[in-house]
Amino acid sequence: MKILVTGGAGYIGSHVAKQLLETTTYQITILDNLSTGNIETIDILQKIREFHFVKLDLKEFEKVKELLEDKKFDVIIHFAAYSVVFESMQNPMKYYLNNTVNTTNLIECATKSRVKKFIFSSTAAVYGDVKQNINISENTPTNPINPYGMSKLMSEKIVQDASKVSNNFKYVIFRYFNVAGADMYFSENELSPRVGERHEPETHLIPLVVKTALGKRDILNIYGEDFDTPDGTCIRDYIHVEDLASAHIEAIDYLDENSSDIFNLGYSRGFSVKEIVNNVKEITSINFKVEVVERREGDPAFLVADNSKVLEKMKWRPKFDSLEAICKSAYEWEKSL
Ligand SMILES: NC(=O)c1ccc[n+]([C@@H]2O[C@H](COP(=O)([O-])OP(=O)(O)OC[C@H]3O[C@@H](n4cnc5c(N)ncnc54)[C@H](O)[C@@H]3O)[C@@H](O)[C@H]2O)c1
Structure with missing residues (x-):
């Protein structure tokens, strides 16, 4: 199985890549532009097991398309995004362009190159300010109060719409709490x-x-x-990054027998x-x-x-x-x- 991890040089992506390299024999490719990720992280991961690292920005649509057509990935785990809430309020376009527009292109290339499974990093920020002190379920209405949360909610809708018209494109959307x-x-x-x-x-x-x-x-x-x-x-709700990461590995197998879905990840x-x-x-x-x-x-x-x-x-x-x-x-x- 061939897996593309976008944002694998970053915090969460590197833990998922590490678990994939340690516990599976899948062929791993990491794509990252190193904007908030680190090349040292890539070097450390290479010592666990060798993989293909592509330094590329998702905004380079043609190159992303070529990579996906060339490699024919089975699974994409998509972490690459900006995620500083305060910054998103000052510079919303930076967030919509990277988190929503680049994700839209990635999904378009994924469906065209017949990627079967898409695992997407979303966030509890899609729920916004839930006034009552009760645990939030996936049925809680979404109501983001900042461009970061909105950029992720829009991406969720795009993943879902893409899957509706392509039977072979399944997704798991994870809404992380505090990692x-x-x-x-x-x-x-x-x-x-x-x-x-x-x-x-x-x-x-x-x-x-x-x-x-x-x-x-x-x-x-x-x-x-x-x-x-x-x-x-x-x-x-603080969730250990190792537990969060293992849910992504589980999601790959989950989609063999189950339909696409959205899950909260917290304790x-x-x-x-x-x-x-x-x-x-x-x-x-x-x-x-x-x-x-x-x-x-x-x-x-x-x-x-x-x-x-x-x-x-x-x-x-x-x-x-x-x-x-x-x-x-x-x-x-x-x-x-
Ligand atoms: N950390 C949290 O608590 C948390 C909570 C909820 C959701 N999330 C989501 O999880 C994902 C990963 O978060 P993180 O904390 O690991 O962030 P991070 O900044 O550490 O990692 C993101 C990675 O994506 C890369 N990247 C960003 N834009 C890119 C682009 N255009 N092209 C290629 N690479 C690009 C960065 O260089 C970085 O390595 C994000 O989508 C974020 O929204 C994180």
């Missing part, structure tokens, strides 16, 4: 992640907390402590900002400076998945549903940089 943690690789009994999260600028909470613990940042800002939650800080439980901070302080025994500042616009109090659909329909089972595993692996990864 965190790093490679659970052990060397001489020590957790030693080979790949992990490396965003610039970093906007995700857990890497920011571990950077502060390591002295790479002076202070950790908590944006508001007057939310309608037990300790007043926002609650999110159906949340942790508050203060719980994350305390956990990192505890596991590292480092006390660092924390300051509560004003709320940010558009931050919902509570964003937690209802993951019953994926557990019911897929064989996928999480293995790292532990805040310690998430924070410890993120910490060890950050320490190694």
